[in-house]
Amino acid sequence: MNTDNNIVVTATSAAAATAVAVVDTQEKTNPVLEQQTTTNTETNNTTDGDTTVTTSTTSTTTEGVEGVAVVVELTKSQKKKQVRQERWNAVKDLKKAHEREKTKEKRKRKKQSMSSEERLELNRVKMQKKRDPSEIDWWGNIIFDFQHASLMGQREIKSLITQISFAYGNTLRLERPLFMDFCSFTGPVKESFEALQGYINWKVGRHEQSYMDLYKKEELVYLTAESPNIIKELDPTKKYIIGALVDHNRYKGLTYNTALEQGIETAQLPISEFIQLSSRKVLAVNHVFDILLKQTVNNDWKKSFEEVIPSRKVAKEGEEDGEEGEDQSGQDGEEQDSNNINNKEKEIEIESNTNTNNGKDENTTTDSLTTKSIE
Template structure:
């Protein structure tokens, strides 16, 4: 047998080509992600050291008698539960693009952070948790949302609230929407308030209103037009802004104070009366709704900050 017959036939293998080069946008994104990862590690190290130093100084002051028991008690912020419940309806996953999903998750993190630091926190329930919203939350800070205190996460719809409930209980469930004909006058501890968890840039008209009507529950709108008449007619706010307004009302019992404390100042100018407020530019409204989505993983930063407070 010849050498050619003994030698096994080698399959033809293509010559390795030049490595595929990334586009400029992909390179920029990769560099930005790398910078942010390095920044996050550095920031966490700084925060850890700052926390240690703060505890050390506090112990030193206590040992020296510079901080008395009264001051210690004052430093401990009292937290009294209002009794009411806020539900964020996440059942709009199919109506948002990826950028809007990212922005929504940032808003959810801000709601938790605001509730965590509130004097009168609500019980928070997030419903219809699934799809891309769930996937993004799972990927944020090692699924940090599962460690949020005083919160519940339901894969089911908010309609679980009404299953087998009596008519008086159903009457105490209110879906907040700017399209409602009824204006909310006050918050009651026995009531549940639903906020539509959607970042849609005002594409879908009457979406939450129709949803609530199909469920047979009440709707109401915040009294924004009464105090901030210069805002756009439909008065679209982010999920966390609506939630923070509710928190502020519980604290102050004043819609005017709550609205002025939460709505960005650039959206209006304070005049002699509500009717004298100047109209704001629509581009600023869009900018305000987009500002979370444009930040790299801003929701991760908020979650870490909130968890640092709990630590």
């Protein structure tokens, strides 16, 4: 075993073998420093299942320079494993590059087939996204209430973030967008948003405080499927609240009861007045937001519902507007909506990479993704 300025690892597991990979040759190339070296050697033997790791550590200090050389001895099967892993990584990289190329081509083809009006519209949207929030003619405010976010698991948080990302992309396409105001925005959900590429540039409100501390009670309307009040018209002077929650029907009536306790107005969307749903009337966060968004333009609830609610949710003849959440597939609607969006996450990752690689404005990352959801 080599103990001279080296850490020698003999391992029968790939994990142990790949744990060391650094060779610092700094002092080896400096004979003057080599002469002034002091060496301490420590040897450890660890046995973990079928893995034996012998570590001999020599720390060498040469006038403030720490030098460590590493030699890794791999068994035959570990070498094979390593080769397989490297091959797999190369295939993965190729696949990713291919997907990126395909997306680029698709976008190019789409641009080429656009009419001049569509091109003008695209440019208008691009300009809008670059504008300062104070220059935008916002239609009104929609509050996203994160106060119940601790009830969500990591997967649900991820799903919520995807939904809100789509909603964000859609609002900024409008001439008069809806401003998204995040309240009680703290903890893991906030951290997960912050890890999202491009999020830092989002034109949204971010508050740790509750909407109760920020706005007058009379301005607030909590949108909740359980409310006995049915919304007739959208009022731009009101601040509508959406529960920022993916709960797969676990907490039925949660936001309604919260609003009741806080003494603020509640309302449900007028779904059953205009369309028949095959499942219960609790919609996913992004669908509620998109319906409001469409309604600001259409001023026609039926049209707005039809443009947003997935056709599989609309009841066929003979089906009733059910109370409980599961449809024929055994999944509740919110789960299916999340799944549909999550299926696009692959595209999201690829798109983000593309944009980063092209060195484009970070803000375009999410926006171009969200565009996909409505195409």
